[in-house]
Amino acid sequence: MDETVVEVENLTKDFKNLRAVDHVSFEVKAGEILGILGPNGAGKTTIIHMLLGLTSPTSGSIRVFGLDLKKHRSEILQRANFSSTYVAMPYSLTVKESLRVFARLYRVRQREERIAELLRIFEMEEIKNKEVRHLSSGLITRLNLAKALINSPRILFLDEPTASLDPDIADKTRTLLRRIKNEQGMSILYTSHNMKEMEEISDRIIFLHRGRIIATGKPAEVIQSFRRRNLEEVFLKLARGEKE
Amino acid sequence: MMEIFYWPFLDLLVWGFISLYLVRYRENLPNFVAFLLGALILWDILFRSQQGISVSFLEDVWARNFLNIFASPLKPAEYIVSLMLVSSVKILIAGGVMSLLAWLLYSFNIFVLGISLLPFILSLVILGWAIGIVTTSLILRFGQQAEVLAWGLALLFQPVSAVFYPVSVLPSSLQAVARYIPASHVFEGMRAVITTGGFPTHELVWSLGLDTAYIGIAFVLFFFVMKAVKTRGLLAKIGE
Numbered sequence: 047m048d049e050t051v052v053e054v055e056n057l058t059k060d061f062k063n064l065r066a067v068d069h070v071s072f073e074v075k076a077g078e079i080l081g082i083l084g085p086n087g088a089g090k091t092t093i094i095h096m097l098l099g100l101t102s103p104t105s106g107s108i109r110v111f112g113l114d115l116k117k118h119r120s121e122i123l124q125r126a127n128f129s130s131t132y133v134a135m136p137y138s139l140t141v142k143e144s145l146r147v148f149a150r151l152y153r154v155r156q157r158e159e160r161i162a163e164l165l166r167i168f169e170m171e172e173i174k175n176k177e178v179r180h181l182s183s184g185l186i187t188r189l190n191l192a193k194a195l196i197n198s199p200r201i202l203f204l205d206e207p208t209a210s211l212d213p214d215i216a217d218k219t220r221t222l223l224r225r226i227k228n229e230q231g232m233s234i235l236y237t238s239h240n241m242k243e244m245e246e247i248s249d250r251i252i253f254l255h256r257g258r259i260i261a262t263g264k265p266a267e268v269i270q271s272f273r274r275r276n277l278e279e280v281f282l283k284l285a286r287g288e289k290e
Numbered sequence: 291m292m293e294i295f296y297w298p299f300l301d302l303l304v305w306g307f308i309s310l311y312l313v314r315y316r317e318n319l320p321n322f323v324a325f326l327l328g329a330l331i332l333w334d335i336l337f338r339s340q341q342g343i344s345v346s347f348l349e350d351v352w353a354r355n356f357l358n359i360f361a362s363p364l365k366p367a368e369y370i371v372s373l374m375l376v377s378s379v380k381i382l383i384a385g386g387v388m389s390l391l392a393w394l395l396y397s398f399n400i401f402v403l404g405i406s407l408l409p410f411i412l413s414l415v416i417l418g419w420a421i422g423i424v425t426t427s428l429i430l431r432f433g434q435q436a437e438v439l440a441w442g443l444a445l446l447f448q449p450v451s452a453v454f455y456p457v458s459v460l461p462s463s464l465q466a467v468a469r470y471i472p473a474s475h476v477f478e479g480m481r482a483v484i485t486t487g488g489f490p491t492h493e494l495v496w497s498l499g500l501d502t503a504y505i506g507i508a509f510v511l512f513f514f515v516m517k518a519v520k521t522r523g524l525l526a527k528i529g530e
Contacts, residue, residue: 059523061523092526095523095526100360100526101520101523102520102521123363124363128358130357132354133357133358134354136353138349148358151359152362178353190358
């Protein structure tokens with residue numbers, strides 16, 4: 047778990063008069079799940095978008111697999127993937143066709159076998175020929191997660207991935223992610239508003255507030271350092287900190 | 291604003307120039323049906339070519355699939371090339387259907403124009419791509435409020451492209467503009483083929499030369515806008 051997969055140094059992002067991310071530095075090790083927490087507008091999604099090259103940083107550096115993201119974006123994204131509850135899939139394609147498209151985009155070998163495996167894992171075999179337009183939001187989220195694993199990524203960026211899943215599927219998803227992480231040494235950068243989920247799944251967490259890291263460590267350490275019972279209480283204390 | 295001013299203004303211009311053409315040349319309108327139907331089919335090729343880029347791009351935005359695409363290893367240039375391929379398929383199908391219907395309903399065979407038609411079609415397709423890429427760039431930059439351009443921008447070229455009437459019908463100031471629109475050379479060329487049967491090489495050279503400049507400018511604009519929207523965080527915003 048010593049190999050560094052993601053190295054972020056002094057990352058800053060300004061939007062007009064707003065500093066969305068303020069000199070943030072962190073690392074993600076191989077096989078580690080790093081949770082990013084923070085209230086709305088804390089900069090979590092902006093960080094993920096910068097790590098995917100969708101938004102350019104104002105300053106700072108991002109290295110993934112030891113490569114500079116600015117110069118090697120396509121090469122890096124070949125071995126990474128992403129899922130967000132806010133994105134979906136082409137609505138005129140079926141579940142299986144959607145996965146085929148992304149399997150080609152990520153140049154997956156033995157595509158059909160990989161798609162069959164993911165359909166089985168995410169319990170979508172029965173709906174594989176259904177068009178995306180007819181799927182519920184929960185099923186679209188599952189399809190997005192299947193897409194995110196299509197290329198067996200070494201780093202997975204997940205932006206509130208379980209927000210629209212029912213508790214059963216959300217729990218299965220977390221179990222699956224942990225299993226894949228353990229079996230394949232995959233690293234995950236995870237954002238969520240579900241504190242219980244973050245506590246359960248993260249090896250380490252980063253608390254962001256107004257674009258700055260205000261606490262970091264293992265969930266138990268952070269909870270202890272703030273003398274609270276759980277992450278939810280820590281979250282409330284930090285988010286409301288100025289008023290207390 | 292588009293509904294109140296843009297569309298009525300363009301309609302008025304196009305129909306006004308058609309009326310002028312009919313009045314001025316009423317004594318000498320050779321093969322007018324071929325002029326109109328041929329022009330209509332060729333204009334539709336340009337329109338489909340443009341829509342193949344901009345509407346296909348919008349479909350990814352509407353389906354909220356945009357971030358999945360741009361977070362993949364696919365490069366922006368590869369994405370545009372893939373839209374061009376989609377556009378080509380749409381043109382083949384739509385052009386084929388329109389040509390067949392024109393033949394069945396009006397006994398008009400567009401291929402009487404012969405093999406000379408193909409380079410002119412290619413010129414229209416390239417112009418459609420250029421307009422499509424510019425439209426896509428504007429939607430990326432200005433978001434949903436610019437979506438209407440996916441249907442409207444190509445039509446801005448219609449009055450000065452002299453689709454349904456010769457360039458000579460236009461006032462001299464617009465004739466000067468038309469000289470720098472690739473499509474005007476295509477439609478003048480089409481009419482020359484129908485009227486004289488000869489191949490207007492100079493019109494083709496002009497149209498393809500202008501096309502090269504248009505598509506080059508469109509690509510430069512697209513990459514410039516991509517850089518700007520990444521800096522402003524708009525790429526992520528349009529995709530969610």
